[in-house]
Amino acid sequence: MSxxxxxxxxxxxxxxxxxxxxxxxxxxxxxxxxxxxxxxxxAGVAKMTLYNHFKSKDxxxxxxxxxxxxxISDDKLKAxxxxxxxxxxxxxxxxxxxxxxxxxxxxxxxxxxxxxxxxTDDDSPINQTVKKHKAASIASLIDLCQELDVPDPKNLAQQxxxxxxxxxxxxxxxxxxxxxxxxxxxxxxxxxxxxxSPS
Amino acid sequence: MSxxxxxxxxxxxxxxxxxxxxxxxxxxxxxxxxxxxxxxxxAGVAKMTLYNHFKSKDxxxxxxxxxxxxxISDDKLKAxxxxxxxxxxxxxxxxxxxxxxxxxxxxxxxxxxxxxxxxTDDDSPINQTVKKHKAASIASLIDLCQELDVPDPKNLAQQxxxxxxxxxxxxxxxxxxxxxxxxxxxxxxxxxxxxxSPS
DNA sequence: GCAAATATATACAGATCTGTCTATTTTGAA
DNA sequence: TTCAAAATAGACAGATCTGTATATATTTGC
Numbered sequence: 001m002s003x004x005x006x007x008x009x010x011x012x013x014x015x016x017x018x019x020x021x022x023x024x025x026x027x028x029x030x031x032x033x034x035x036x037x038x039x040x041x042x043a044g045v046a047k048m049t050l051y052n053h054f055k056s057k058d059x060x061x062x063x064x065x066x067x068x069x070x071x072i073s074d075d076k077l078k079a080x081x082x083x084x085x086x087x088x089x090x091x092x093x094x095x096x097x098x099x100x101x102x103x104x105x106x107x108x109x110x111x112x113x114x115x116x117x118x119x120t121d122d123d124s125p126i127n128q129t130v131k132k133h134k135a136a137s138i139a140s141l142i143d144l145c146q147e148l149d150v151p152d153p154k155n156l157a158q159q160x161x162x163x164x165x166x167x168x169x170x171x172x173x174x175x176x177x178x179x180x181x182x183x184x185x186x187x188x189x190x191x192x193x194x195x196x197s198p199s
Numbered sequence: 200m201s202x203x204x205x206x207x208x209x210x211x212x213x214x215x216x217x218x219x220x221x222x223x224x225x226x227x228x229x230x231x232x233x234x235x236x237x238x239x240x241x242a243g244v245a246k247m248t249l250y251n252h253f254k255s256k257d258x259x260x261x262x263x264x265x266x267x268x269x270x271i272s273d274d275k276l277k278a279x280x281x282x283x284x285x286x287x288x289x290x291x292x293x294x295x296x297x298x299x300x301x302x303x304x305x306x307x308x309x310x311x312x313x314x315x316x317x318x319t320d321d322d323s324p325i326n327q328t329v330k331k332h333k334a335a336s337i338a339s340l341i342d343l344c345q346e347l348d349v350p351d352p353k354n355l356a357q358q359x360x361x362x363x364x365x366x367x368x369x370x371x372x373x374x375x376x377x378x379x380x381x382x383x384x385x386x387x388x389x390x391x392x393x394x395x396s397p398s
Numbered sequence: 399g400c401a402a403a404t405a406t407a408t409a410c411a412g413a414t415c416t417g418t419c420t421a422t423t424t425t426g427a428a
Numbered sequence: 429t430t431c432a433a434a435a436t437a438g439a440c441a442g443a444t445c446t447g448t449a450t451a452t453a454t455t456t457g458c
Contacts, residue, residue, distance in 0.1 A: 234415060234416080235416065236416090246416095246417085246418095247418090255417080256415095256417090
């Protein structure tokens with residue numbers, strides 16, 4: 001066994017194709033509802049190739065979610081970089097980012113919330129992957145709120161987080177893409193009120 | 200065939216037992232994850248009894264959700280009847296109701312949001328049952344906000360709805376029962392701001 | 399061009415799923 | 429008590445699911 005014979009490449013064309021296809025189908029139809037064979041047929045990949053890259057379906061789901069989490073982070077960062085670095089503008093840009101998302105033709109709610117709905121065991125890797133993603137989302141929101149001149153930035157951030165998540169639910173349940181604007185207006189109201197409150 | 204040989208009783212002990220057991224298991228573990236046989240074993244009921252009352256698993260899910268929707272409506276009405284009929288108190292009581300819910304040992308998120316996450320087809324009976332339930336929830340919130348002296352009660356109601364749904368997500372994802380209080384505070388802020396705005 | 403890694407097709411095991419069928423037993427009301 | 433409705437047990441069909449085994453083919457680096 002030479003030194004170059006590593007275990008698995010963490011990135012390969014087939015692996016990427018599988019992750020893309022798996023995420024798309026899981027997102028559109030649900031995790032239990034989509035079987036391995038469906039993914040393989042759609043991707044045009046052999047079953048053993050999948051099981052060579054991933055130990056199990058659950059591991060494929062985790063990998064697909066982690067990939068999606070990175071995509072979202074990168075996409076958000078790019079969107080926030082386009083607007084003023086003032087915290088208020090940054091927070092507003094978060095809602096604008098969601099507005100764009102809600103209007104995408106394949107928008108179908110939040111893949112992470114759907115995953116935690118299907119995998120209820122608190123200790124399962126899928127469940128933990130979801131919590132990690134959402135925790136990171138809150139953390140960056142807290143960072144933004146701490147740049148605001150408000151007495152309790154963490155509290156404000158958590159309130160705004162409710163609006164963000166509520167917007168996703170509203171947009172998904174009723175196909176109401178305007179939920180982002182609704183949340184944005186509410187968030188600015190909360191921020192204004194927090195700024196006006198005594199520190 | 201005599202006149203008394205009706206089709207199905209819309210209410211019978213076995214039927215109620217099946218609906219209770221089914222909802223509890225679906226809610227705890229997910230809809231696809233729980234099989235018919237598991238429900239039957241838990242309820243101690245024969246398979247043909249289930250299929251005598253319900254045409255299919257999907258129909259059982261719809262019936263369980265509709266039953267749960269009624270339970271929630273009744274429970275909310277009772278809770279709201281206990282506080283002042285002033286709209287502000289009523290809205291606050293909604294968040295207090297959620298606070299109690301979040302602290303129940305078997306709280307596991309919203310059964311309706313979980314259902315729509317698993318059954319993505321817009322036209323499916325399950326999906327429509329969820330939308331009907333959530334639409335009723337918004338409608339009653341709009342009614343409350345219309346009693347408030349604010350320029351755009353419907354807009355305010357929808358913003359508060361984001362907070363309500365966001366609270367459920369937050370409480371479920373992180374086991375944070377304080378999400379209800381968080382939402383309540385944000386809601387009162389929004390209401391105060393709306394009242395202060397020019398009509 | 400050679401060798402090792404990667405991917406393929408295909409079959410299959412074993413479990414699980416929904417829903418049906420049948421024959422028997424229990425229940426409840428007249 | 430009688431008789432029909434309701435529930436039962438259990439087998440079973442047919443589909444689907446995850447994951448494995450095997451043997452062959454293709455790609456890729458050296």
